[in-house]
Amino acid sequence: MSDIPTLPVTFRPGRTRAILLTAGVAILVVLSGIAMLLEFTPGERVSFIVTGALIFWALAQLARVKVVADESGVTVVNIAGKRHLDWAEIVQVNLRPGDPWVFLNLSDGTSLPALGIQPGVAKQRAIADAGALRALAEAHAATRQGQDQR
The missing domain is CATH 1.20.5 (Single alpha-helices involved in coiled-coils or other helix-helix interfaces)
Structure with missing residues (x-):
């Protein structure tokens, strides 16, 4: 991890x-x-x-594209818009070989492109950033599951 x-x-x-x-x-x-x-x-x-x-x-x-993660969730700023997601909405963070940017699989069954993490010019940086965002999403999911079991 x-x-x-x-x-x-x-x-x-x-x-x-x-x-x-x-x-x-x-x-x-x-x-x-x-x-x-x-x-x-x-x-x-x-x-x-x-x-x-x-x-x-x-x-x-x-x-201007970016992905901002804070305690309340993730804000994705893409070319044409901006969307805030609660941590609970993010099911999976994907950056597969050949993908132009990270995709966030959401709890409603849709996928949101996150252009703020893209491997175009700096592939290793994008892989590290995707891993960090994935670790954050998994940590918040684990915290959420721990709170739900109480």
């Missing part, structure tokens, strides 16, 4: 986040520079800058 981290703990793909934000800033700077250096009409300049800003915003949305 993996070492259980101290709560609260935040899991996020650090390298992927750095790459996305750096690329977003670079694109915004390059498009803004092109808009200012070339002879464009004011409307064309604005469209270049707005395009750069939109690309930066889209990459920032991809970079």
Whole structure:
């Protein structure tokens, strides 16, 4: 069993986040520079800058993914939304070979992707983070079973 981290703990793909934000800033700077250096009409300049800003915003949305575990449960922040789960709702934490990110099997029979733990750029880190989240979920399940038996 993996070492259980101290709560609260935040899991996020650090390298992927750095790459996305750096690329977003670079694109915004390059498009803004092109808009200012070339002879464009004011409307064309604005469209270049707005395009750069939109690309930066889209990459920032991809970079905001995370999984936050605390005493009350787990909050999963994905690209399009955020969801808080009580520990009792998490049945299993899965990161199988070939999976793009962790999947949380829930007590209602559904599965929730947790994009904050993804093996893309840092595979070993993702495996360790998935193990830590699994250990936390199992520890809370054991605590819950112990309380139910009283």
